[in-house]
Amino acid sequence: MSELLDLLIIGAGPAGLSAAYAAAQEGLNYLVVEKGTIADTIRQYPVGRTLFSTPNELEMHEGTLQPVREKPTREELLSHYIHFVLDHDLRINTDEAVVDIEKLSEKSGPEEFVVHTNKDNYRAARILFAIGAMAHPRLLNIPGENLPKVHHLFVEPYAYIRKDALIVGGGNSAAEAALFLSEEGARTTLAIWREDWENRDPKAGAMKHWVRTPLDQEVAAGRLRVIMYKEVLTITERDVTLTTEDGETLTIP
Template identity: 65%
Template sequence: MQATDEQLDLLIIGAGPAGISAADVAAREGLNYLVIEKGLLADTIYHYPVGLTVFSTTNELELREGALEPCREKPTREELLSYYVRFVLEHNLRINTEEAALRIERVEPEGFVIHTDRAEYRASRVLVAVGGTARPRRLNVPGEDLSKVHHRFVEPHPYVRKDALVVG
């Protein structure tokens, strides 16, 4: 694991809409920041079924007013992913994907050391912007770790005419 000499003003954990929005504000405020994401950009949305219509309104999903323009009233998974990727690229936001935060350590006099699976970062502040599916609540019942059990919404096609149980 490599330690970085760079002192960050802010390290953001999570590159979903909240993390991307925080990075956008940090960049506009001139902060030295970095976002780390254990998965892909907008990872939860990436794992939605292909073609899924997202039932949040556009103004709840867009990062800047008027920037998200779906074909219909509600955006699809693909429209959202395209929007978030385009936003990150257009604004040159500093985001490391496929880098998991392992531990946050408070250091004196002020600040934190953030240990990831790739590096160690020093930051004055840490913002944890992980979504609700980052750590699903398990039921602690036998069989929940089987390969056929999912802890997020998955493509339903493989389950046509099969018995299924949906909890939550």
Template identity: 75%
Template sequence: MNEDFDLIIIGAGPAGLSAADAAAREGLSYLVIEKGTIADTIRHYPIGRTLFSTVNELEMREGTLKPVREKPTREELLSHYIHFALDQDMQIITEEEVTDVNQTEPEGFLVRTPRGKYQAARVLFAIGAMAHPRRLNIPGEDLPKVHHMFVEPYPYV
């Protein structure tokens, strides 16, 4: 698949979705490429987890996130982001990892994935803070039950 876009956004978390929303409102052709699913990092939070952030820090547009309590749960936030992407008919490809980004001449970028190549005038990396955790390089950190973020505890009890 070879396609040309004004903007390619790598990552479909809150920042990537916000960038896609802004691009659409500006009339830009865009594509979001996500190696996992929409809001993938949040999807890996423990079931039922209440988030520390307030609604105004998390919602895509003012008044669109309405949690039962003061702060939303993992499920409420996932639902909010997924429905926002669907309601806005966002151009998102999930389960497709970007393998290479190269600048092309005279200007622009070629973005490659295992499934295709995409050309864009600009590329925005919105991979999130959890995409590349800071490793400590200590013995045991790569063991199967060692994680770089809090995960659902039930498989281990």
């Protein structure tokens, strides 16, 4: 088994990279393991997608992310993160998934863990989880959710031109997905809880204004439909059935 690590970091997204950099600066013996690639969630975004966040919210160091336009594209952000890893020679193993974590007895000495991956085993004094919110999508746990047409990550909108698309959710990701689909010609419906739709307080998780403003414009133009829903009931090959906030059962193609 390998030497004892001071810190093993799980996940190579922005949080994991920041932790790795801080560990390196402190002289710690560390390692990052990532089941996919560096910034894997960003990599899975549609090619050419523009991120709605501003550079100061995404960059690793102030002033180092300089997109051609006001907001960076998927490719610009991926390049930024990858060059951060290369420039600082961060220790990262990609395509290596954690399958189990074992805590060893403390009787023989300091606390210690053994991390089992699909490729190796590592001993670590501390473990930091930096897997992000997208590592485990929030499932609805309803009939039909496993159908091929159901997605839990961003997909390219171009296949849905003049087709019906339903987005369920009330955060920035749901709003951005609905916006991209609507702008590219899909007949888009956003199902959202009223409290999320009416929330305008950023501290309470409201949509960012640079997402909400164009979203409202799409709604006003009649290109995007918004439904205040209570619960999604079933998904079939042809449609989705949900209940509205008024208790009405609604079937959407």
